């Protein structure tokens with residue numbers, strides 16, 4: 001084990017046969033972690049982002065892992081440092097400082113869990129965040145509590161600072177909702193395939209519909225240099241908490257259950273049956289929100305302006 005040097009120019013292009021096909025790899029760095037050797041560089045399959053290949057030293061087989069997370073763009077000058085048995089640090093030497101530090105998780109709990117769920121080899125990128133200001137913000141709370149209202153205010157007041165992570169959902173659009181703006185309205189089988197292909201950071205079944213945050217949704221916001229806001233349920237928040245995203249977690253609670261019911265009905269976007277389902281689910285959501293330990297801040301949305309102020313400056 002140990003850090004291998006970045007390859008010299010003459011070693012840069014090679015064809016690696018993984019048994020079924022060959023992959024060409026260029027500008028790579030090589031590290032050995034546990035019983036695998038990882039090549040990090042550009043491959044003919046990795047498109048515009050840095051690719052990862054693994055050589056299982058016990059079987060001598062090449063593996064193309066599913067790569068999760070926001071991926072770093074290809075660069076011709078990179079260094080790799082082993083941090084521990086679980087992750088490596090990748091430095092893009094020819095990039096601007098805010099885009100130079102990346103972590104690749106090879107064997108963390110998150111990666112092991114994902115690997116088990118997807119039944120394949122998985123690695124996961126995360127960007128080294130400089131300071132707290134660009135950390136994504138996860139906002140959860142029961143249906144009707146006012147998450148959307150608060151997020152809209154934040155986006156209207158600070159359009160250059162915050163960007164909304166547009167989730168995918170299988171639920172039908174409401175009258176005022178636009179595809180690609182409020183949600184990517186999707187067909188279940190398409191979403192399930194993309195989940196299997198590792199394209200989602202998290203997903204959950206909420207009120208009988210599938211909802212999920214694609215890696216791309218978060219990437220689009222990060223690429224625009226904005227702080228990403230995710231409006232997701234508690235199950236999703238738990239998955240993001242376990243991921244390397246390094247987000248801040250805020251739970252919005254209603255002043256009372258009766259007031260939550262009033263707001264949900266007054267919004268008038270759901271049928272009576274859907275309102276009943278959302279209210280039933282709200283009980284569990286509030287219980288988990290208050291007791292799970294996932295959330296850094298719990299804010300009560302009684303007076304909207306007070307809650308909004310607290311959201312901007314959570315204590």
Ligand SMILES: Nc1nc2c(ncn2[C@@H]2O[C@H](COP(=O)(O)OP(=O)(O)O)[C@@H](O)[C@H]2O)c(=O)[nH]1
Nearest residue numbers: 143144167203204206211212213231232233236
């Ligand atoms: N896990 C997860 N939950 C989501 C996502 N997008 C939205 N949700 C949650 O799904 C629930 C229902 O959202 P929606 O149908 O828009 O209804 P609303 O909360 O009543 O406005 C809310 O709790 C959202 O926070 C997502 O990408 N992932």
Ligand SMILES: Nc1ncnc2c1ncn2[C@@H]1O[C@H](COP(=O)(O)OP(=O)(O)O)[C@@H](O)[C@H]1O
Nearest residue numbers: 143144145146147148149263267301302303304
């Ligand atoms: N503090 C508040 N006081 C009264 N009504 C509110 C408050 N916050 C939001 N609302 C209203 O409650 C309804 C539900 O809010 P919404 O933002 O759609 O909730 P969510 O996104 O959490 O489902 C909307 O009609 C909204 O205008």
